[in-house]
Amino acid sequence: MAGLLVFIEQRNGNLRKASLEALSEAKRLATGPGLPVSAVLVGNGIGAKVAELGKYGAGKVFVADEEKLARYSAEGYTAAVRAAVEKCGPTALFMAATALGRDLSGRVSARLGWGCLADVVKVQIEGGAVVATRPVYSGKALATADGAGKPVVVTLRPNVFPVGTGEGKAEIEPLPQVAGDIRAVVKEILAKEGGELDVAEADVIVSGGRGIKGPENFALIRELAKLLGAAVGASRAVVDAGWIDHAHQVGQTGKVVSPSLYIACGVSGAIQHLAGMSSSKLIVAINKDTEAPIFKVADYGIVGDLFQVVPAFIDEVRKLKAEA
Amino acid sequence: MKSCVLMAHVPDTASVIKVAGNRIDEADIKWIVSPYDEYALEEAIRLKEARGGAVTVLTYGPERAQQGLRECLARGADAAVHVKGGEGTFGDALAFARVLAAAIRKVGPFDIFFAGIKGVGSDNSLVGAMVAELLDVPHVAGVVKLEIGDGKLTAHREIEGGTEVVEAPVPCVVTAHKGLNEPRYPSLKGIMASKKVTIQNLAVVDLGLDEGALAGAEATCRWKALELPPAKSGGTILKGEEDPAAAARELARLLREQAKAI
Secondary structure: OOOEEEEEOEEOOEEOHHHHHHHHHHHHHHHOOOOOEEEEEEEOOOHHHHHHHHHHOOOEEEEEEOHHHOOOOHHHHHHHHHHHHHHHOOOEEEEEOOHHHHHHHHHHHHHHOOEEEEEEOEEEEEOOEEEEEEEEOOOOEEEEEEOOOOOEEEEEOOOOOOOOOOOOOOEEEEOOOOOOOOOOEEEEEEEOHHHOOOHHHOOEEEEEOHHHOOHHHHHHHHHHHHHHOOEEEEOHHHHHOOOOOHHHEEOOOOEOOOOOEEEEEOOOOOHHHHHHHOOOOOEEEEEOOOOOOHHHHOOEEEEOOHHHHHHHHHHHHHHHHHHO | OEEEEEOOEEEOOOOOOOEEOOEEOOOOOOEEEOHHHHHHHHHHHHHHHHHOOEEEEEEEEOOOHHHHHHHHHHHOOOEEEEEEOOOOOOOOHHHHHHHHHHHHHHHOOOOEEEEEOOOOOOOOOOHHHHHHHHHOOOEEEEEEEEEEOOOEEEEEEEEOOEEEEEEEEOOOEEEEOOOOOOOOOOOHHHHHHHHOOOOEEEEHHHHOOOHHHHHOOOOOOEEEEEEOOOOOOOOEEEEOOOOHHHHHHHHHHHHHHHOOOO
């Protein structure tokens, strides 16, 4: 086996945590069989961040640094990643299943003629081949798949794999100018108002559902979220009702999340919502309906009126924080 | 503009999934047009209504997928193409993309392609970008707003914490996300009209491809096992109807001391 290559995503020169998770996981897998782990970093003026990657397990870092790659484009990035693949001939290419990774992976797979194991939550090496487990049918089943005996692209679900650090140093290898003509060009990036934490990136999420009764009551959800450093999530029902923007929606037609802690307030837990959050590490439900399906996936819960329970819970968390 | 919509026919999202070998047990499954493909189709129909042209829906799947094509016709598509097969290649997004791209070469050309950001089933979210690459056209994935001008389009796609505004020339593959539009329901007139449309049936071999090889020597992804997620049980559910403050205190304590989560 010829080693693992990990695509590292950066935004404004900052390495994305989900990419470091993918690199750390590659390093863990490679350690037993003694495989080399390389990384590929793409952008413009990104040199300063390269050295850091050694710590997370990259022995070598291929760097595609050119003006045309300053902003993400599937075409430009695909060319850069392919150049790195040609240099090191890996058995698998890992990347994080972020918005960018999910967009890039299809194009890269087709360019290389490799399969893709998308959005995986578990990955192993068996008999020299990468085998991965991924949720399918909206999380209602888990498929274990491989690349049918060929090299494969693997995208790893963010927040599932831990980041590991060591003492390693990475050797740097610049890639030639590869971007070529880019047809689909990012003209601008509109930041979300208020710079709120995105549910897809959050380690803690507090969600509101129909049980919060009206858009004004998201203030209560936001108060708890702020206290916990959490992102604000929402069910489809409240997004469709126009109470909050779609960017907050967790579930099938929203975002798939795997935070360490997911607190669902007044969310009944329709199957489409569970599809987006059931891989959370710890689920807490607050709902007045004992029969709400959310309690079936909850690790902890309170049956009660969220307008009484949540303010009381906020007070308790404040007390605990004051003690700490 | 002539547009082509890629459609995946998938289990109803409310279906109970049972496993049979490394596939689902299809016995009690109701099949639907994948929800994201509804946004894709709606956008293509709106484009036709605004600018003229025609909408062709294309699927690669077994016999039953024809029902999904009929539904798309009832909603306003003009033509439908059914490449029959997909049982052996199921789960292999690149095999699907190879078949779809070959079918497009045969029944095209088109000015623009639409697909859902993912088919709710194998949940790969890959086929749109793969087809674009195989056809050597650009793609924009997860689009929530689209404007089409002369020979180019401007699309908004959601990324973590913001929105990317992408410009691309057509032809281009656009994959639709929730928010792009509000899909219409089939009208009675549409349902009647759709019955008169003849669905064009193609076999994989008509496209110059060998489905046996795509599922065998040329396969790029193989499902080795399918299982249900481990059932979660034994959650600690507190009663908070009578004394919400006490329940909240206990929950905070458990999260701090037992789960070490706050």
